[in-house]
Amino acid sequence: MLTDSQIQQLELKANEIRQDIIKMLLAAGSGHSAGPLGMADVFAALYFGGVLNYDAKDPWKEDRDRVILSNGHICPVWYPTLAHAGFFPREELMTLRKLNSRLQGHPHFRELPGVENTGGPLGQGLSQAIGHALAVRMDVAAGELPVGERMPWVYCFMSDAELQEGQNWEGIMFAGKNNLHNLTAVIDRNNIQIDGFTEDVMPIEPLADKFKAFNWSIIEVDGHNVREIVDAFNKAMAIFENPTVIIAHTIPGKGVDFMDWKYEWHGKPPNKDEGEKALAELRTLQGKILSEHQ
Amino acid sequence: MTNFLNPQIFDQDVETKPTRHGYGEGLLELGEKNLNVVVLTGDLAESTRVLEFGKKYPERFFECGVAEQNMTGIAAGLAAAGKIPFISSYAVFSPGRAWDQVRVSVCYSNLNVKIAGAHTGVSVGPDGATHQALEDIAITRVLPNMTVVVPCDAIETKKLTLAAVERPGPVYFRFAREKTPIITTVETPFEMGKAEIFWDSNKESGITNNVAIVACGPLVFQSLVATRELHEEGIGVVVVNNHTVKPMDVGTIMKVARDCGAIVTVEEHQIMGGMGSAVAEVLAQNYPVPVEFVGMPNTFGQSGQPGELLEKYGMSVKAIKEAVKRVMARKNK
Numbered sequence: 001m002l003t004d005s006q007i008q009q010l011e012l013k014a015n016e017i018r019q020d021i022i023k024m025l026l027a028a029g030s031g032h033s034a035g036p037l038g039m040a041d042v043f044a045a046l047y048f049g050g051v052l053n054y055d056a057k058d059p060w061k062e063d064r065d066r067v068i069l070s071n072g073h074i075c076p077v078w079y080p081t082l083a084h085a086g087f088f089p090r091e092e093l094m095t096l097r098k099l100n101s102r103l104q105g106h107p108h109f110r111e112l113p114g115v116e117n118t119g120g121p122l123g124q125g126l127s128q129a130i131g132h133a134l135a136v137r138m139d140v141a142a143g144e145l146p147v148g149e150r151m152p153w154v155y156c157f158m159s160d161a162e163l164q165e166g167q168n169w170e171g172i173m174f175a176g177k178n179n180l181h182n183l184t185a186v187i188d189r190n191n192i193q194i195d196g197f198t199e200d201v202m203p204i205e206p207l208a209d210k211f212k213a214f215n216w217s218i219i220e221v222d223g224h225n226v227r228e229i230v231d232a233f234n235k236a237m238a239i240f241e242n243p244t245v246i247i248a249h250t251i252p253g254k255g256v257d258f259m260d261w262k263y264e265w266h267g268k269p270p271n272k273d274e275g276e277k278a279l280a281e282l283r284t285l286q287g288k289i290l291s292e293h294q
Numbered sequence: 295m296t297n298f299l300n301p302q303i304f305d306q307d308v309e310t311k312p313t314r315h316g317y318g319e320g321l322l323e324l325g326e327k328n329l330n331v332v333v334l335t336g337d338l339a340e341s342t343r344v345l346e347f348g349k350k351y352p353e354r355f356f357e358c359g360v361a362e363q364n365m366t367g368i369a370a371g372l373a374a375a376g377k378i379p380f381i382s383s384y385a386v387f388s389p390g391r392a393w394d395q396v397r398v399s400v401c402y403s404n405l406n407v408k409i410a411g412a413h414t415g416v417s418v419g420p421d422g423a424t425h426q427a428l429e430d431i432a433i434t435r436v437l438p439n440m441t442v443v444v445p446c447d448a449i450e451t452k453k454l455t456l457a458a459v460e461r462p463g464p465v466y467f468r469f470a471r472e473k474t475p476i477i478t479t480v481e482t483p484f485e486m487g488k489a490e491i492f493w494d495s496n497k498e499s500g501i502t503n504n505v506a507i508v509a510c511g512p513l514v515f516q517s518l519v520a521t522r523e524l525h526e527e528g529i530g531v532v533v534v535n536n537h538t539v540k541p542m543d544v545g546t547i548m549k550v551a552r553d554c555g556a557i558v559t560v561e562e563h564q565i566m567g568g569m570g571s572a573v574a575e576v577l578a579q580n581y582p583v584p585v586e587f588v589g590m591p592n593t594f595g596q597s598g599q600p601g602e603l604l605e606k607y608g609m610s611v612k613a614i615k616e617a618v619k620r621v622m623a624r625k626n627k
Contacts, residue, residue: 068371109374109403116374118403121394127364128399131371131379138353138377142329167395170364 002049002227010226011289013084014044015282018255020080020093022278025269028097031105034252034265035159036077038190038223042248043081045229046155046186053152056086059113062145063152066132068117070125071159071188072106073267078157079103079112087114123165126185129156130175133183133243150237156185161193164202169214175243176215183243184236185216188223190252192263211245223248256281295493295518298482303475303515304522310473313512314412316448317469318343320455321380325351328378328459334369335382336362342382342412342469362388366395366407373405378459385411385427385468393433400464401437407465408458409434414468415511415562416590416607417600426595427468432567434466435540441465442539443486444510444561444569447477450537453484461486470562472600474512477535489543491550493521495530503530504625505618506550509560510536510569513588513609517560520614530554531618539569544576551581556625558586558617562609565589584624586617 002010017040025031046052046067053065069078076096083090088102095101102112106120117128133154139145145152162168175183187207195201204210208218217239221228229248236244252266253259256278259270270278295303302308324331325347332354339345339357348355358365362383369379381388389396389409400407414427435442441461445451451469458465465486483490492514496503509517514535521531532550536543551557557577559570570587577583588609595603604610 066375109405117371118398121398123363124367124395124399127367127395128371128374130364131368131373131377132375133371134356134368135372135375135377138332139375141353167361167363167367170359170361171367174358174361174364174368 002230007227008289010044010049012286013048014040014226015255015286015289017044017077017080017084019279019282021076022270022275022282024076024080024093024096026272026275027094029269030097031076031269032073032267033259033269034192034262035071035074035188035190037256037259038250038252038254039074039077039188040255041224041226042186042229042250043077045226046233047081047085049226049230049233051230051233054085054114056113059087065153065155066116066129067114068125068129068132068154068156069107069119070156071122071162072119074159074188075107078107082112082114088112122159122162123167125158126156126168126171129154129183130171130180133180136182151182153237154183156183158185158187160187160189160191160204161198161201163204172211172214172216179241180243181240184233185243185245187245187247188250189247190250192252192266194266196263207247215242217242217244218247219244220247220249223250224254255285295498296491298479299492300476300479303477303518309476311448311476312470312473313445313448313451314343314469316445316451317410317455318346320452321347322350324456324459325354330376330378331459332356332372332377332379333382334358334365334379336360336365336387338383338412342410344382362392363395366392367399369407370399370403370405373407374403378406378408380408380410382410382412384413384425385430386413386425389430389434389466390427396434397437401439404439404463406462409464409466410469411466412469413471415470416595416603416609417562418471419600419603420597422597423594428564428590428595429567430466430468431539431561431563431569435572439463440540441486443467444537444539446511446514446535446537447474449476449478449480449482450484454486457484457486468511470512475515477515477518487538487541487543489534489536489538489546491532491546492535493518493531493533495525495532498525501528501530503532503554504622505529505556505558506532506534506554507558507560507614507618508534508536508547508550508573510539511562513560513562516609516611517614520611520618524615524618529618529622536569536573539572542572542576544580547573547576548581551577551583556584556621558588558614558621560588560609560614563589565591584621586621588614588617
């Protein structure tokens with residue numbers, strides 16, 4: 001159970017990540033705004049809420065948990081999270097999308113410490129996560145993997161709209177058949193995609209029922225309530241029967257008033273004025289978090 | 295004919311075997327030797343010859359169902375975690391259907407995934423055009439980090455399967471469906487990236503070499519049969535088994551181009567983008583000589599018997615001989 005002070009720290013971390021997202025996108029002049037802002041709380045909870053087993057100084061240690069980002073376009077939230085966790089210097093964040101940068105527009109396998117997969121063309125991450133989960137299971141069975149209290153876990157971040165890609169359902173079927181309990185998929189249920197709202201473009205509901213039918217456990221959370229998110233990650237780890245999907249209900253653009261809920265902000269960065277306005281809002285929010293917990 | 299080839303190669307009753315059988319045999323040997331080798335299939339365990347591996351090593355065998363895109367992605371994840379996955383399907387499905395996954399999940403990450411594509415060429419026969427892979431070399435050789443190999447018989451396929459684990463990174467290799475003649479022996483040298491000369495008329499009987507046939511896959515056999523007949527007509531031919539399409543053995547291609555001054559490429563694949571195109575790229579940059587291409591002439595196949603189809607689409611012994619004569623005529627102009 002997280003203390004109030006720990007909750008405050010997570011909220012502040014998410015706020016710092018959001019500020020970095022805006023600064024990176026301003027420096028890059030292109031990139032996605034809404035998705036990364038919406039997922040800052042979930043990423044902060046995973047990396048700083050005592051859930052993920054990682055060592056930034058030994059990023060590929062054998063018994064690490066693996067994080068796969070299927071919807072690679074939200075890497076502007078992953079990169080600052082990794083930098084804050086110590087995987088690489090924060091100054092490097094400003095090289096996003098620039099020539100010869102390790103921060104590619106869509107993440108590239110092991111280009112950066114902590115980046116476990118190439119992601120971007122939607123629908124490809126879950127299968128890769130399944131491969132990792134199988135390999136972990138084989139290594140544990142063969143006694144090759146040093147195991148502490150639990151099996152190394154595989155987390156796969158996905159967007160809601162990317163479930164329109166058929167490959168996901170091949171993977172969902174496979175993971176369900178093989179009871180891959182050390183696999184947790186996290187779906188960013190923010191309801192938007194490039195052409196509009198998911199339920200208008202191509203409905204994906206009833207989402208939970210679909211996963212249930214494929215032999216998955218389902219946990220739904222408020223994707224901006226860090227306590228709920230951390231609890232969900234811990235609960236997923238306690239489920240031994242089958243893989244778990246955490247459906248995180250998020251608000252796209254969360255934290256910046258003029259962006260939230262606007263699908264127009266899916267794939268574009270703020271301009272200079274908008275960026276300054278966004279940063280000012282986030283700093284106000286930071287002050288609120290500090291005072292609320294006092 | 296070089297002395298390391300099957301001595302019975304030109305006999306009426308030459309031994310025949312589908313190339314894919316060498317894959318199954320190679321995997322069984324690998325399973326014992328290398329605990330990191332894992333095998334995946336998409337509902338084609340028997341046909342791609344991986345069933346025996348699955349029976350012997352069930353903990354390292356994954357049946358993925360009819361879902362090649364997921365199978366390819368799983369292989370990428372397994373490879374990222376240190377395994378050496380062999381994914382086994384028909385080439386029209388993998389790498390065909392799963393090309394985006396091969397490109398992004400496997401090749402861009404330079405992961406150690408071995409892709410075995412069965413049922414290539416028109417000689418797949420009665421199943422018809424949908425199942426005759428004729429584009430797989432083109433779509434794989436264009437991908438950075440990829441190695442592309444086309445074995446000529448079951449023995450070479452086994453050697454290739456064993457060699458594939460020694461070569462880090464993605465490797466694609468293709469098989470035929472039908473039984474095809476055993477061309478090589480266990481002694482025949484095989485090294486990925488190194489083409490072998492299987493016939494040299496000059497060494498055979500001192501006549502001048504007029505043309506080099508650069509072939510890959512089971513059509514190496516037809517190339518040798520055509521060559522023996524041409525040789526008897528007094529035409530000197532060199533036959534190169536160019537099994538590795540990428541990275542190509544530029545040295546050997548250049549050598550035979552210089553020695554013969556004309557080249558015929560032979561493959562059971564679309565002419566556009568195939569092994570012959572790759573040879574032409576090498577020649578155009580280094581030593582341009584006339585080239586004739588024996589392969590699928592920009593059309594889809596159809597149902598029929600393998601022999602009939604090779605005849606119809608211009609990949610028979612007769613077609614190879616004609617191509618040799620055409621290229622000689624161009625050379626002398």
